[in-house]
Amino acid sequence: MILSTRRYRFAAAHVLANPALPDDENRRIYGKCANPNGHGHDYGLEVTVTGTVDPVTGSIVPQELLDSIVRERVLDRLSHRMLNADPLFADRVPTAENIALAVRESLEKPLEDAAGVRLVNVRVVETPRNFFDHGEAP
């Protein structure tokens, strides 16, 4: 099995708070991450795909095509934004876990339809000390 991974970056802000819960409960669960005016991270994003290696190009997917799909579907949408305001997070708190899930949902079908590859894993690197995988980590 062959897996191809590209790493991207985006800077975004979020507030970890569930609007259905009272403020003091959010503060208890999320601590300083519940600060109502938000905070932000330089997120790393690793997208891993698998497929067959084209005999002519030698690639699973042309790099520009993969990059353009990730840019259009994810990076342009999330970069330099408050994540809580995005409809992707209307019904879920933008934790790194849920960011990984939302990115996976945003990319799965376009990668299949436009590039003919299967999305295997999405890794969200929130800080140099923590990262989150949604899918089969390589």
Place this chain on the structure above:
Amino acid sequence: MVRLTRAIEFSSSLRYFRPELPEAENARLFGPCVRTHGHNYRLEVTLRGEPDPVTGMVLDLKDLKVVLEREVEARFDHRDLVLDTPYFEKQVPTPENFALLLHRLVAAALPKGLLERTRLYQDADTFVDVVDPERS
């Protein structure tokens, strides 16, 4: 079962070019990669096995180092992948093709069944994993 990983770094030049295709088609398929350029590659090989009851090792790292130097560094470091090696006459040296080749070369030089995964970084933002199909 224990996994152990050892890395090696090397630098090579390369270009993507299929001689049977017209120049314009090569330019369209491969963009700037049709021109000779280079990369600092990083190869990580992951072995999986039971530690030997006497030595406590899956494989002596000294032996693994020798294998990587002979199979990888001696063949590819500070060379042109297309002009100085016999492996890219019929295929372009994409990270996919290169990783598959390195996986075969390293697997053949190790005790059978030991190599689980080969990860080739072409640069800090691009890498390819080859996972032994029997293990995946």
